Amino acid sequence: MTIPAYPTFPRGDSELGKPVGILTLKIDDRDVSARRGETILEVARENDIFIPTLCYLEGLSSLGACRLCLVEIKGVTKLLPACVTPVRQDMEVVTDSERLRRYRRMILELIFSERNHVCSVCVSNGHCELQTLAQKLGMTHVRFDYLYPRLAIDASHERFSIDHNRCVLCMRCVRVCDEIEGAHTWDIMHRGISARVITDLNQPWGESETCTGCSKCVQVCPTGALSEKGKSVAEMVKHKEFLPYLQIMRRNER
Amino acid sequence: MRLDEIREIARIEADREDGYRHRINVCVAAGCLSCQSASVKDAFEKEIAKRGLENWCRVKGVGCLGLCSGGPLVAIEPAGILYHTVSVSDVSDVLEALDDGPLDRLVCSGETPFFKRQKKIVLENCGRIDPERLEDYIAAGGYQALHTALTLMTPEEITREIEKSGLRGRGGAGFPTGLKWSTVAKADNETKFVICNADEGDPGAFMDRSVLESDPHRVLEGMALAARAVGANHGFIYVRAEYPLAVKRLKKAIAQAEHAGFLGNNIFHTPFRFDINVRLGAGAFVCGEETALIASIEGQLGRPRPRPPYPAEAGLWGYPTLINNVETLANIVPIIREGSQWFAGIGTEKSKGTKVFALAGRVNNTGLIEVPMGTSLREIVFEIGGGIKEGKQFKAAQTGGPSGGCIPEHSLDLPMDYESLAQVGSIMGSGGMIVMDETSCMVDVARYFMEFCRSESCGKCVPCRVGTTQIHELLGKITNGTGTAGDLTKLEELCDLVKHTSLCGLGQTAPNPVMSTLRHFREEYRAHIEDRFCPAGVCRMGRGKEGE
Numbered sequence: 001m002t003i004p005a006y007p008t009f010p011r012g013d014s015e016l017g018k019p020v021g022i023l024t025l026k027i028d029d030r031d032v033s034a035r036r037g038e039t040i041l042e043v044a045r046e047n048d049i050f051i052p053t054l055c056y057l058e059g060l061s062s063l064g065a066c067r068l069c070l071v072e073i074k075g076v077t078k079l080l081p082a083c084v085t086p087v088r089q090d091m092e093v094v095t096d097s098e099r100l101r102r103y104r105r106m107i108l109e110l111i112f113s114e115r116n117h118v119c120s121v122c123v124s125n126g127h128c129e130l131q132t133l134a135q136k137l138g139m140t141h142v143r144f145d146y147l148y149p150r151l152a153i154d155a156s157h158e159r160f161s162i163d164h165n166r167c168v169l170c171m172r173c174v175r176v177c178d179e180i181e182g183a184h185t186w187d188i189m190h191r192g193i194s195a196r197v198i199t200d201l202n203q204p205w206g207e208s209e210t211c212t213g214c215s216k217c218v219q220v221c222p223t224g225a226l227s228e229k230g231k232s233v234a235e236m237v238k239h240k241e242f243l244p245y246l247q248i249m250r251r252n253e254r
Numbered sequence: 255m256r257l258d259e260i261r262e263i264a265r266i267e268a269d270r271e272d273g274y275r276h277r278i279n280v281c282v283a284a285g286c287l288s289c290q291s292a293s294v295k296d297a298f299e300k301e302i303a304k305r306g307l308e309n310w311c312r313v314k315g316v317g318c319l320g321l322c323s324g325g326p327l328v329a330i331e332p333a334g335i336l337y338h339t340v341s342v343s344d345v346s347d348v349l350e351a352l353d354d355g356p357l358d359r360l361v362c363s364g365e366t367p368f369f370k371r372q373k374k375i376v377l378e379n380c381g382r383i384d385p386e387r388l389e390d391y392i393a394a395g396g397y398q399a400l401h402t403a404l405t406l407m408t409p410e411e412i413t414r415e416i417e418k419s420g421l422r423g424r425g426g427a428g429f430p431t432g433l434k435w436s437t438v439a440k441a442d443n444e445t446k447f448v449i450c451n452a453d454e455g456d457p458g459a460f461m462d463r464s465v466l467e468s469d470p471h472r473v474l475e476g477m478a479l480a481a482r483a484v485g486a487n488h489g490f491i492y493v494r495a496e497y498p499l500a501v502k503r504l505k506k507a508i509a510q511a512e513h514a515g516f517l518g519n520n521i522f523h524t525p526f527r528f529d530i531n532v533r534l535g536a537g538a539f540v541c542g543e544e545t546a547l548i549a550s551i552e553g554q555l556g557r558p559r560p561r562p563p564y565p566a567e568a569g570l571w572g573y574p575t576l577i578n579n580v581e582t583l584a585n586i587v588p589i590i591r592e593g594s595q596w597f598a599g600i601g602t603e604k605s606k607g608t609k610v611f612a613l614a615g616r617v618n619n620t621g622l623i624e625v626p627m628g629t630s631l632r633e634i635v636f637e638i639g640g641g642i643k644e645g646k647q648f649k650a651a652q653t654g655g656p657s658g659g660c661i662p663e664h665s666l667d668l669p670m671d672y673e674s675l676a677q678v679g680s681i682m683g684s685g686g687m688i689v690m691d692e693t694s695c696m697v698d699v700a701r702y703f704m705e706f707c708r709s710e711s712c713g714k715c716v717p718c719r720v721g722t723t724q725i726h727e728l729l730g731k732i733t734n735g736t737g738t739a740g741d742l743t744k745l746e747e748l749c750d751l752v753k754h755t756s757l758c759g760l761g762q763t764a765p766n767p768v769m770s771t772l773r774h775f776r777e778e779y780r781a782h783i784e785d786r787f788c789p790a791g792v793c794r795m796g797r798g799k800e801g802e
Binding site: 063064066070078079106107145191192193 | 713721756
């Protein structure tokens with residue numbers, strides 16, 4: 001059997017280039033307009049409506065994995081992730097409710113209980129998306145037992161290091177390396193609670209033959225898991241502004 | 255192949271069978287094979303050759319006869335006698351008794367409720383045909399439904415028949431099959447796929463395995479009918495690698511069907527073409543979830559993705575894809591053959607047809623059963639199952655595997671259909687049913703299933719990855735006597751979170767065993783926490799964390 005050519009998977013921008021349809025909908029009782037094909041998250045951001053996200057990053061494909069961006073939609077029994085749910089005409093979206101706030105806080109609690117996220121000794125202290133989210137969503141303490149597996153640190157790369165104890169498995173590094181840099185150095189191994197990111201076929205990062213050393217993964221990492229060497233506590237500031245520009249330039253090339 | 259050729263094969267087969275005075279059917283499905291039924295079959299063949307009875311008796315390996323606890327099973331036709339636990343040393347006695355009536359010490363009465371209360375549609379050929387011979391399937395009426403559908407029906411008519419039959423997906427969620435088919439049929443794309451989900455992973459469930467091992471052609475024919483209805487030309491069967499016998503028989507069946515022209519180009523001299531490929535799973539339970547299954551076939555990480563888009567719109571390689579479970583596809587042939595009205599007349603108002611259950615646990619008769627939808631749990635446990643072992647007290651029945659829940663004694667009269675099961679906090683699931691008596695600790699049962707979900711979670715979304723781990727930790731604390739009153743509240747909050755925020759069906763249903771036992775057996779949880787006492791005597795309390 002011949003396998004047909006791989007069609008591009010529908011993403012948020014899949015309707016670009018098609019005739020623009022304007023939709024109107026309600027987010028948190030506000031009337032907003034949107035282009036057909038946009039996701040709830042994109043429309044909310046255009047209108048300065050805050051929806052928390054962790055795995056989502058503008059410029060990368062959306063996963064819907066962290067579940068922080070779940071929103072309520074009138075007439076739909078399930079909660080849906082705003083980052084991958086396209087808007088529809090007359091949709092009524094609720095981005096903030098007591099129930100959503102409770103779920104979001106608990107999800108953060110779970111992340112904090114999963115691995116070692118002690119901010120005071122972290123290179124990203126003060127510049128960490130997880131820390132910021134916890135502050136913003138009012139997660140003040142963790143009620144669950146800390147699991148804290150003792151995971152290794154790979155500092156074999158010349159300029160960067162990875163501390164798996166700080167990783168939240170958002171897969172941003174995997175996606176940016178595959179989709180933007182085109183190297184696909186990062187991937188994931190094992191499943192469930194044992195899952196972790198790896199370089200190449202689980203070789204030390206420093207021995208990776210595919211890594212170009214571009215540092216994109218380090219810049220998009222939301223926590224202190226990926227960092228530049230030589231940075232001490234609270235010194236690691238990340239710059240991910242390059243992503244949207246790279247995306248726009250790509251589109252123009254096409 | 256043409257219809258008259260099929261009929262000729264069927265006639266020759268029937269004549270050949272009628273030529274024998276005794277036909278000995280030995281079960282060679284995995285359950286009986288594991289108790290040496292293959293050597294019993296060999297012994298029969300040798301003994302018959304030794305006695306020179308070849309022209310009077312024939313021995314055939316057949317698929318599952320159902321009463322797996324009594325294996326190896328041997329059925330004698332046309333006398334209609336079933337022998338249980340036949341060993342090699344019994345072979346000559348069985349042959350001696352062929353003419354003088356049954357051998358009392360081994361016979362199972364066919365009049366028992368185990369056989370009388372069942373209604374076989376999916377399993378109609380199981381235990382009757384040799385799964386490795388295409389001719390046997392044809393003699394049982396095989397591939398005639400496909401001929402009818404290809405020559406006399408339009409694709410729309412096939413879909414409409416399935417819609418009218420009221421068939422719902424047998425994989426667990428119970429989505430109306432006809433609606434799924436028509437969605438894929440309406441999708442505007444030249445390339446479409448049909449996938450048969452044979453990644454049966456629930457602990458203790460083996461319905462799909464038995465169908466594949468006992469009657470593989472039925473699934474192929476069902477897939478071809480589905481492909482014709484939705485306009486697909488390629489099919490995949492995703493079967494777990496832990497089912498080597500099913501894989502072997504499937505591959506053999508595909509080769510036979512291709513050779514005979516039931517698969518491939520110009521099937522029955524019509525322009526319709528359809529091929530089927532087998533793909534093996536690599537041991538991940540989550541790959542039974544349709545989007546993870548598709549990713550796995552594509553060669554990617556077996557992880558689910560958010561729906562929509564549903565596979566019916568964008569599935570395998572982005573093309574419209576129909577995914578049905580083995581048992582669902584096994585129902586297609588009888589519906590086309592007998593008509594949707596016949597099928598819709600079986601079962602309850604909202605759940606039509608029959609359901610195959612893998613009956614396991616503390617009942618006297620364990621094995622594979624098929625009953626009309628709406629049969630009460632009491633009938634299944636106490637009549638078909640023959641009651642609880644050693645006269646003990648029924649405590650609960652667990653349906654739906656790790657995604658299901660426990661049904662307590664006061665719900666014994668619950669009819670088995672999708673809605674009723676959901677009402678008591680369980681699900682139909684794929685059909686696993688584990689019966690428990692007073693010696694089972696419900697907290698420990700919940701912990702067992704959570705252990706399963708925790709280790710089978712793919713790890714993509716946070717609630718499932720960490721939530722199931724934390725629930726498992728809490729249940730571990732409760733069962734070793736270190737639980738606190740606050741743990742119950744935490745447990746309930748976590749279950750609520752994981753159920754409502756997880757990405758796929760695995761996470762969304764993972765808390766069901768805990769939630770249903772909390773609902774029906776809360777006093778057991780309390781006894782563990784407040785009195786440090788396990789009422790069933792299963793949990794060794796007071797071990798603390800070091801004892802783990």
